[in-house]
Amino acid sequence: MNEPILELKEITKRFSGVEVLHQVSFDLRPGEVHALLGENGAGKSTLVKVMTGVHRPDGGEIHLHGQRVEFDAPSASLQAGIAAIYQELSLFPDLNVAENIFVGRQPTAAGGRLDWRTLYREAEQLLASLGMHLDLKQKARSLSIAQQQMVEIARALSINARILIMDEPTSSLTLTEVADLFRLVRRLRADGTAIVFISHRLEELYEIADRVTVLRDGAYVDTRPMAEISREELIRLMVGRTISNLFPKQEATIGDVALKVENLTLDGVFENVSFELRQGEILGMAGLVGAGRTDVARAIFGVEPPTGGRIEVEGKAVSISSPQQAIDLGLALVPEDRQLHGLIPPMNIVANISLPMLGSFARRGWLRPRQERDAAFQAAQQMEVRANNIWQRVRELSGGNQQKVVLAKWLSTKPRILILDEPTRGIDVGTKAAIHALMSELAGQGLAILMISSELPEVLGMSDRILVMREGRVTGQFSRAEATQEKIMSAATQTMAEAL
């Protein structure tokens, strides 16, 4: 095959000291579809953002047409012919198709007036050359997702992009729309456009991709021709870590059912989710980002109450319509996003820990500062929060210490059912191990724990049972003994047809 058009050599990227890409190499040839594959958090998005100039690498080189380049802004990479189409489409909803294609570069006639005739003629030629059938005067607002994607592709090609990056382009398309998209991709490939294609759907990659590069934990794993690699081997490359004793889940006596969920539904988000969670048990919830796991947790906790189904807490049917009710029933939720939902970053450690139980540190509404301070100090000390003192603002703490404050906050409510949403995301290894040890200890004391995690080794290492969700449905359930990374990955990525 011919020379690569784009080459990334040993790219390293750090965010506030944490390495998210470690010497990742990637090359792209004209006229090929190169798939980028990896679990959530493997570094795919970061790598794409390095290619498009959103992030500057901390190490490594980018070569374009054999020459070293540096992109210091997205506009620079766009100028160099690299365009990306992200999951969130970015058309102007009130402009029509032709205007959207040429937005910012409208042809002008004398005196700076818009040259509408040229605009529509060029737009029509472009769409015809791509085999797209769109009404040029239709507003973007009224287009389907698939049509909007077509317009974005047309826009990218109208600026002579030779490299097109597509981040999960099929995730919200119907089967026929996917077929249309693939027809277009093949056409572009035949014209010599190089395409980076990101998708979690393995079967699609077999249909469209020429080569695949697998990333894992921010590191490069391998690049293979798609035709020479089996599905099993791909999954093994994606998840192929050996599970260390980082995950010390000890055997705990499993008690009565603490939380029972039956056919829980939130219209348009998830449906018919059913499971049981027992005292002393850790139930892992695996799946890809967007599978609806966080929404299930939010529904159970009353943040966004479900539209259908039943919830039983300790044998009694309950209807939870606010977090306050959930807390009173003995539930606690450590949310996925610390900064947004878990903490009040400008306030100090004491105020953060005491917030859910503020009433218990007060007499007739009047705060008792000493009680509040003592309780918060004790909770912070127990969690080994590292800070100068408990009056330090939470936003000044490291991610791991912030997560410990969130845990201290919720454990001081003395919950009987604990929901942990990505409890160790973005925190250092030491704190991660401490949190795993804590979870095991809490389960041993009879706490029922529902753990949502996108990290397979964590799910496998910590859980007594594992539930897998995909697209708002439960697609798999495994006991600790029968669960393997491959089985979970396959349940998390399979199409509905395969599940039935």
Added chain:
Amino acid sequence: MTEPRPKAAPPAAERSAGATISAAPPRRSFLARFQRWEWMLVGLIVLVVALNSQLSPYFLDARNLSRTSSDFMEIGLMMLPMVFIIITGGIDLSVASNLAMCASFMGWLFMRGVPIWPAALAALLLGATGGLFNGLLVARVKLPPLVVTLGTYAFYRGVAYVLLGDQAARGYPAGFTFIGQGKLPGTLIPFSVALFIVLAIVFGLVLHRTTFGRTLFAIGNNENATAYSGVPVARTKIIVYTISGLMAGLAGIVLAARFGSTRPDIGLGLELAVITAAVLGGVDINGGIGTMGGAVLSLLLIGLLRFGMGLLNIQGQVQGMVIGLLLILSILLPNVARNLSARGGAPQRRSLAAAAALIAAFALFILFFFWSRAQVLGAG
């Protein structure tokens, strides 16, 4: 677990085996303790008092001070709940209109033969209802507070005009006008000032010493996380806006009692004075930060400044310019302080620019002061 490694080595007395955190209050230098906006306001108040007492022999007269102090009490009464609202990240533009609606309703009832005290009670209830309506729209319907209260700002004022038309309600009994004009027996302290002081203490304690006050700060800093922590955010907001309406009603009664009559244009434009006092007092317009003490001090500063300038025959409009400059200074200064303490190129350059702006603003301030005085003296 790894060995505990505190970020900064704690003093020997606090260090104990295995401790990762300390419960001791943070140590701050003598200077750092005074780096608070409240102290800045105290300094400005001292400066204003010193300057004014030099410039006019009438400034430090107890009778004058007593008379002028009651001029600011309606603003003060509405400022107390405004501090609550701004701390939750909201705003209430309708307070002065609500005041007028309540005062007009009371006058309307009184002119139809309702005794003044039941009429005043009805006005308070109407004020609270007006606030509740704001609160429901903001917290339940989730409309932006600025737009909701801009709407009711026009609506409530309109109700006042519908009730009274171009008439004025007058003839209130002396027992009632005491609220606005009377003094505590045997002293020079106006009744309205005493009322304000008591309520300011109550509001201050609620804000800084109760669970309710704490949740106001929490909501203003991160509404989502506060809701996840089981705090009834919507209910709290509704309560706060209702209190604001109630206090607007009370301010309406006080103002009507002070004037001895009610016209529908009563208290026109006061909402901006109320918000100015709160923001100048260090209450962050973005929510989450503020003290009741700072707000009360800033009200005192504005009052003394306006009184002093009035004695010097400086026109009301120029007084407004001075207060406006002061307001901009109040948000500029903390920015400068923050940038000076931060390191790095860009912030340093920005802080220099801010400092330059600061000096220019001060120069303008002084210039206006003497220019307008010369104008008046020259004309006289």
